[in-house]
Each structure stands twice: as structure tokens, then as C-alpha cells.
Amino acid sequence: MKFQIFRWKAIGPLLLFLAIIGILVWIFAEPVAKDTTEEASTELLGTQVDLGKLDLFPRQAAVDLRALQIADPFVLTRNLLEADEIHLKLNPAALAEKKIVIEQLNLQGMRFGTTRKTPARPQKGDGFAPQVYRSVQEWTNQFNVPLLSLTPIDTVRQLVLNPGQLTTVREAQALTARTDSIRQAMEQGFQQLKIAATVDSARQLAERLSATDPKKLGLDGTRQAIESVRQTLKAIGDAKQRVQGLERNVNGGVQLLGQGLRSLEQARAKDFAFARSLLKLPTFAAPDIGSAFFGKVSIERFKQALYWAELAQKYMPPGLLPHPAPGPKRLRAAGSTIEFPKVKEFPRFLLEQGRLDFSIGGGSVVHGNYAATVRGLTSTPALYGRPAVVSAHRRAAGSAIAAIDVDAVINHLSARTHDSANARLQGVKLPSFDLPGVPFRVAPGIGSSSLTFSLRNGGAELSGRWAIQSNQVSWVADTGSRQLNDLERVVFRVVSGLKELQVVAEVTGSVKAPKLAVSSNLDQAVSQRLKAVVGEEVAKAERLARAKVDSLVADKVEPLKKQIASVQGEATQRIQSEKKRLDEVEAQLNAELKRLTGGLAPGIELPKIKL
Amino acid sequence: MLALLKLIQSIIKTLHSAGTPGQVAAGMALGSALGLTPLMNLHNLVIFSFLVLLNVSFGGGMLGWMLFVPVGFLLDPIFDSFGLRLLTSASLRPLWTQWSNTPLLPYTNFNNTVVLGSFVAWLVLAIPIFFAARYGVAKYRATLGERVRQSRFYKAVTASQVYNWYKMFRP
Numbered sequence: 001m002k003f004q005i006f007r008w009k010a011i012g013p014l015l016l017f018l019a020i021i022g023i024l025v026w027i028f029a030e031p032v033a034k035d036t037t038e039e040a041s042t043e044l045l046g047t048q049v050d051l052g053k054l055d056l057f058p059r060q061a062a063v064d065l066r067a068l069q070i071a072d073p074f075v076l077t078r079n080l081l082e083a084d085e086i087h088l089k090l091n092p093a094a095l096a097e098k099k100i101v102i103e104q105l106n107l108q109g110m111r112f113g114t115t116r117k118t119p120a121r122p123q124k125g126d127g128f129a130p131q132v133y134r135s136v137q138e139w140t141n142q143f144n145v146p147l148l149s150l151t152p153i154d155t156v157r158q159l160v161l162n163p164g165q166l167t168t169v170r171e172a173q174a175l176t177a178r179t180d181s182i183r184q185a186m187e188q189g190f191q192q193l194k195i196a197a198t199v200d201s202a203r204q205l206a207e208r209l210s211a212t213d214p215k216k217l218g219l220d221g222t223r224q225a226i227e228s229v230r231q232t233l234k235a236i237g238d239a240k241q242r243v244q245g246l247e248r249n250v251n252g253g254v255q256l257l258g259q260g261l262r263s264l265e266q267a268r269a270k271d272f273a274f275a276r277s278l279l280k281l282p283t284f285a286a287p288d289i290g291s292a293f294f295g296k297v298s299i300e301r302f303k304q305a306l307y308w309a310e311l312a313q314k315y316m317p318p319g320l321l322p323h324p325a326p327g328p329k330r331l332r333a334a335g336s337t338i339e340f341p342k343v344k345e346f347p348r349f350l351l352e353q354g355r356l357d358f359s360i361g362g363g364s365v366v367h368g369n370y371a372a373t374v375r376g377l378t379s380t381p382a383l384y385g386r387p388a389v390v391s392a393h394r395r396a397a398g399s400a401i402a403a404i405d406v407d408a409v410i411n412h413l414s415a416r417t418h419d420s421a422n423a424r425l426q427g428v429k430l431p432s433f434d435l436p437g438v439p440f441r442v443a444p445g446i447g448s449s450s451l452t453f454s455l456r457n458g459g460a461e462l463s464g465r466w467a468i469q470s471n472q473v474s475w476v477a478d479t480g481s482r483q484l485n486d487l488e489r490v491v492f493r494v495v496s497g498l499k500e501l502q503v504v505a506e507v508t509g510s511v512k513a514p515k516l517a518v519s520s521n522l523d524q525a526v527s528q529r530l531k532a533v534v535g536e537e538v539a540k541a542e543r544l545a546r547a548k549v550d551s552l553v554a555d556k557v558e559p560l561k562k563q564i565a566s567v568q569g570e571a572t573q574r575i576q577s578e579k580k581r582l583d584e585v586e587a588q589l590n591a592e593l594k595r596l597t598g599g600l601a602p603g604i605e606l607p608k609i610k611l
Numbered sequence: 612m613l614a615l616l617k618l619i620q621s622i623i624k625t626l627h628s629a630g631t632p633g634q635v636a637a638g639m640a641l642g643s644a645l646g647l648t649p650l651m652n653l654h655n656l657v658i659f660s661f662l663v664l665l666n667v668s669f670g671g672g673m674l675g676w677m678l679f680v681p682v683g684f685l686l687d688p689i690f691d692s693f694g695l696r697l698l699t700s701a702s703l704r705p706l707w708t709q710w711s712n713t714p715l716l717p718y719t720n721f722n723n724t725v726v727l728g729s730f731v732a733w734l735v736l737a738i739p740i741f742f743a744a745r746y747g748v749a750k751y752r753a754t755l756g757e758r759v760r761q762s763r764f765y766k767a768v769t770a771s772q773v774y775n776w777y778k779m780f781r782p
Contacts, residue, residue, distance in 0.1 A: 005666055006664055010663045096714035097714055332683065332687055333690075335691045336691075337724075338724070340707045340708040340712070341708075345712040
């Protein structure tokens with residue numbers, strides 16, 4: 001019987017099977033694509049993305065997205081962006097390579113900051129975006145923003161401090177232990193020097209030679225004596241080197257102890273601040289007032305900018321090296337999917353050109369002419385070769401928002417990345433906010449706001465500036481829950497008399513170690529008024545706190561200072577003493593050597609002694 | 612439930628079908644790809660087409676699939692690390708880069724560590740699976756096969772109408 005490789009009769013059922021798969025794809029492609037787009041975008045951005053409808057146009061290689069909502073990751077009841085319709089024209093050649101290259105994006109019905117009907121789901125899990133969200137939340141905790149305390153002085157409580165609470169006490173105990181260990185190490189070092197044996201033997205040799213007449217020694221005897229002197233001098237040289245080595249070690253240890261003492265002073269300043277905070281004294285240093293009033297709200301602005309910058313760092317890596325990403329979710333393990341970018345080929349994702357030109361008419365608060373462009377937003381900036389640029393502008397005199405100018409540049413062409421964003425809003429109804437620590441709410445009214453934010457070299461250099469300005473500011477005291485106390489009334493009188501508000505917050509440093517400085521036109525006014533009212537009382541309470549801290553740390557720090565001084569003094573004295581002994585015996589030997597060689601016949605050269 | 616019943620039916624009949632042990636083993640070797648590698652991938656459509664078009668045992672393919680699904684799940688961590696090693700190998704990078712930028716090839720998801728690792732592992736294991744299955748089927752038919760054929764259970768299964776459909780793919 002002839003063996004057949006192919007089962008020809010099965011071609012029909014196979015074609016039928018493939019046709020069924022084709023029909024299923026045709027029927028379910030759009031809903032599946034919609035769900036996948038929602039899921040992938042939510043995971044990528046770390047915030048809920050909703051899509052009303054998705055239409056595919058395979059012949060035109062185009063996609064229409066309708067009713068797009070992107071939730072604000074930091075305010076779940078608000079949408080960051082809402083768009084009625086987005087038309088995407090894709091590059092078919094790129095699609096064949098499983099790459100998304102958007103040649104043209106048109107967007108209609110765009111709105112910002114709209115309220116959501118249902119709050120967005122908070123993003124959880126170990127995905128990159130939730131991790132960034134958590135790290136940005138933690139980032140805000142680094143800032144030591146003082147709370148404005150306006151507790152009246154007559155309610156100051158008795159200051160009760162436990163020594164264990166004080167950093168100085170803890171550091172002093174640690175430094176005592178360190179001093180003991182340095183002293184022990186030093187003692188061991190002196191014992192290992194073995195200077196006494198070297199000095200004694202050298203001295204004995206010198207004494208023996210001094211009692212000898214070189215003329216009676218003869219040539220051999222003299223040569224032997226010189227050789228003995230040479231060896232002893234070498235031993236002295238070695239001992240001197242050991243002393244120098246020990247001196248270096250001792251100096252290092254002494255320096256460490258000195259640093260420890262200086263850090264004790266810093267710890268004492270911290271403890272004083274801690275004791276002061278227990279007394280809940282009113283703050284009236286001008287920089288503290290600026291930070292207390294507007295620090296929190298400023299950090300919120302920078303936090304949002306940092307979140308998007310961190311996402312850009314991840315999704316737009318510089319260079320052309322293979323780039324791993326988590327694989328697709330499935331029953332089987334997801335693994336990692338690795339991208340292999342290639343010069344002159346399409347990147348995995350590219351938005352070549354997005355233009356948004358549209359108007360909103362009527363009496364709506366958002367009416368006006370909008371113009372926005374997005375260019376070069378890509379997963380592989382090195383392939384595109386130009387920085388990504390986002391800009392949005394709006395002009396509409398007479399509306400609640402008179403002008404918006406947003407410009408952002410994401411430059412990840414090389415490892416020296418630079419992301420910068422600049423947003424300016426003029427004639428904007430600025431959102432009101434509560435002041436932390438006090439029952440006041442400030443409504444800045446119509447004014448201007450600007451935010452500049454820059455992140456270089458993957459977060460190594462951070463700089464941001466947020467400013468608001470308004471001359472229609474109004475203040476509301478929340479007296480519903482309790483009456484204002486005297487100090488709060490003083491402050492409220494000061495601030496409510498001001499109709500102008502200028503706040504500037506600046507963040508500098510790096511992402512890991514940011515520094516925040518906030519100033520406002522209120523700082524000096526509030527500070528001076530508070531100082532006039534309660535300055536003397538506060539100074540008295542501060543003296544009390546300082547005295548309390550000093551009394552608790554004195555019995556730990558003062559003996560330690562003496563102990564450290566004793567270690568330093570003893571070490572220096574012993575080193576000098578050992579050096580002196582060695583120098584003396586060396587001089588003695590050199591004198592004997594000179595005497596020995598003086599009896600030799602002229603012309604006889606002695607071996608050179610290298611020390 | 613019906614699908615499961617059909618599957619059991621086809622598997623039992625495979626072991627007693629007119630197909631040679633070699634045809635059953637070839638089907639199992641092909642079907643093991645469906646179990647060892649993540650199912651929803653383009654290469655599995657090709658494997659399935661081979662299973663249907665080639666004169667191998669379709670039931671054997673289903674049996675191979677069923678047997679190797681748990682093995683695939685168990686070996687996923689190994690496939691992941693194996694695939695990662697292949698994809699990050701400097702000497703193979705030009706090949707992966709070329710494939711990544713060739714139309715249609717990226718749809719095979721070869722650049723996923725589990726897909727590539729499991730597929731290469733299947734390529735390596737296919738021949739041993741074939742020989743082991745051929746030996747096992749021959750041994751089964753020579754020892755237990757006749758007794759099972761005489762059992763009521765076997766007769767009940769083969770009497771089903773589904774068997775008629777199955778016969779179309781019988782080698």
C-alpha cells in the first residue's frame with residue numbers, strides 16, 4: 001500500500017475552521033480591541049482609561065476612538081482629559097511589523113479636568129505605573145514641610161522629655177562606644193610597635209661601641225661593628241615607619257571622634273527643634289510661614305509633573321539596546337517581551353503628528369480657540385531622531401480661562417535625558433484650597449498660574465517652579481467646628497486684609513534629594529504681626545526647651561568630650577614620646593658610627609647605608 | 612462536557628485505531644507543541660494545520676496536547692529563563708533584530724521569552740517524544756490493547772455518533 005503524506009480530504013474542514021476563525025475575528029475584533037486598548041492604556045498610564053467605542057477601518061488603516069476618558073491618577077473623581085472623538089491614521093507597513101505608527105491624529109471635543117460620573121479605580125499591583133505612583137507618593141513625604149502652629153502660649157504644656165527620645169543621647173552613647181574601641185585599637189597599635197626592644201638593643205650597641213677603641217678593633221672588627229650599626233639603624237628606620245603608620249591611624253581615629261562631636265552639636269539642634277515642637281509654639285519665621293501655608297499645595301503640583309516625567313523615562317528609553325517589558329497577561333507565565341529596535345526602521349510606537357485645532361463656542365466657560373500639537377512621541381526616541389514636542393495654546397478673552405500655553409519637550413535621544421514642561425495659565429479661576437494646620441481656606445479667584453518643571457539625566461537634576469498670582473484673593477475662616485483662638489484671629493486679620501496673593505515655590509536638587517523653598521507675600525506680614533504679639537513669650541518658651549534639652553544631654557556629652565580629649569592628648573603624647581626615643585638612640589648610633597669610621601685609613605669607602 | 616467526552620473518545624480510539632504506532636506518535640509529537648507552548652500564538656495555528664493535513668493521527672495530536680499542557684505550565688519558569696538567554700545572547704541579536712523588523716514575523720511573538728523558550732524546547736523534544744510515544748503505543752497494543760478493546764467502556768465510547776466525525780481524520 002502506498003503511504004500518503006497528505007490527508008487531502010481534510011483540506012475542506014481545515015478551510016472551514018480557518019473561515020470560522022476569520023468570522024470570529026471580524027465579529028469580535030472591535031470589542032476585543034476596545035477592551036485591550038482600555039486595559040493596556042490603564043496599565044501603561046497607571047490610571048483608569050475608558051473608551052466608549054472603537055471602530056476599525058482596515059482598508060484605510062485607521063481607528064476611531066469615541067468617548068475617551070483618562071482619569072486623574074491623583075484625583076479619582078476627576079478626568080485629566082476627556083475627548084469625544086479621536087481619529088488615528090496608522091501606517092500599514094508598520095502594522096505589518098506589529099508596530100503602531102500614528103501618522104496623523106485628529107481629536108475633537110477635548111475637555112480637561114471634568115468631573116467623573118463614577119470615581120476611577122485606584123491602580124494596584126506591581127505594574128510599573130502603580131510602582132511609580134507609590135514612589136511619587138513617598139517622594140512627597142521627603143519634604144519636611146512645617147505645620148503652622150497657632151496654639152496660644154497660655155496653653156503651653158509642661159515639657160516632658162524622655163532622654164531616650166533625644167538623638168543627642170543616642171548618638172553620644174554610640175560615640176562613647178566608638179571612643180572605647182578607638183582607644184583599644186590604639187593600645188594594641190602601641191603594643192605591636194615593639195619600640196622598647198629596638199631602642200634597648202640599639203642603646204646597648206651604642207654603649208658597647210662607646211667603650212671600644214676603634215684602633216684596637218682592626219679592619220674586620222671595625223667592619224663587623226659598622227655592619228651591626230647599619231643593621232640596628234635599619235631596625236630603627238623600620239620602627240620609625242611603624243610609628244608613622246600608627247600616627248596616621250591614630251590621626252584618622254581622632255578625626256572621626258571630632259566629626260562625631262560635631263554631629264552631636266547637629267543632633268542637639270534637632271533635639272531642640274523636637275522639644276520645641278512638643279511645646280507647639282507658634283511659628284513666625286517668615287520662610288516657615290510660606291512653607292506652612294503653601295508647601296503642601298506646591299508639592300502636589302510638582303508631584304504630578306514628576307509622575308508623568310517618570311513614566312516618560314520608562315516608556316521612552318534612550319538608545320537602541322534591546323528593551324525588555326512584561327509579557328502579555330495569560331494563563332501561562334507572561335515572561336518578558338523584548339524589543340529589538342533597528343536603525344532606519346519603525347519604532348514600536350510613534351505618534352508622528354497630532355494636531356488639534358478646534359473651537360468651542362457659546363457661553364461655556366471653556367469657549368475659545370484651541371490649538372495643540374503633539375509630535376514625535378515614540379517608544380524609541382533614538383530611532384525618531386528628534387525630541388518629542390507637545391504644545392497647546394488657547395485664546396478666549398472673557399471666558400473663565402482666558403489663555404493657556406503649555407509647552408513640553410521630551411528629549412531622550414541620548415543617555416543625558418532632558419524633560420521639560422512649561423505651563424502658563426492667565427485669567428484663570430484658580431482653585432481654592434485649605435491651609436494645613438489652620439482652619440482657613442483661601443480662594444485665589446481669577447489670576448495667573450505657571451509651572452515649569454525640568455528633569456535631567458534620569459532625575460539626577462531636578463528643578464521646578466510653581467507660581468500663582470492673584471489680586472482678587474479672599475479668605476474664609478472655618479468657624480463651623482470651633483472658634484478661632486487669639487493667635488488664629490490675629491493671623492486671619494492679617495491675611496484677610498490682603499487682596500493680593502503671590503506665591504512662588506521652587507524645587508531643586510535631585511529626585512532622591514529634593515529641596516523645596518516656598519515664599520509668598522504673606523510671609524513677612526504674618527511673621528511681623530505674630531512676632532509683635534507673641535515674640536517675647538515664644539522666646540521664653542524656646543529658652544525653656546533649650547535648657548531642658550541641655551540638662552538632659554549634658555551628663556552624656558560633657559564626660560564624652562573629656563574622654564575624647566583625653567584619647568586625643570594621650571595618643572599625641574605617646575606618639576611623640578616614641579618618636580623622641582627613636583631619634584635619641586639613632587643620634588647616639590650615628591655618633592658612634594662617625595667615631596668608628598674616623599679611625600679608618602683615608603681612601604677606604606664605607607658601604608652606603610640606606611635607611 | 613460534550614467536548615471533553617469527545618476528546619476522551621478520540622484519545623481512546625486513537626490507541627486502538629488503524630493508524631500505525633508511528634502515525635500516532637507523530638501526531639503526539641505535533642500535539643505536544645500545543646501543550647508545551649502558549650496556545651494563542653501563530654505557530655500553533657500552523658502546527659494545528661499540519662496535524663489536520665498531514666497523514667498523522669489527529670487523536671494522537673489531541674492526546675499529546677492534553678498530556679503536555681500540565682508539563683508546559685510546570686516548565687514555564689525554565690522556558691522563561693531559556694528564552695531570555697536566547698533573546699539576550701549577543702551572537703543572536705542580529706537575527707532577532709532582523710526578525711523583529713520583518714513583516715508578519717513579530718506576530719509569532721517570538722520575542723517573548725516564554726514563547727521562544729517553549730517553542731525551541733519543543734523542537735528539541737519533538738524527536739524524543741516521537742520515539743517514546745511510538746514505543747509506548749506499540750507496547751500498549753501488544754499487551755493491554757486487546758483487553759481494553761473487549762471492555763464495555765470501549766464499546767460504549769466507539770458506538771457514539773461522534774466517532775463518525777472522528778473517522779474523517781483517522782489515518
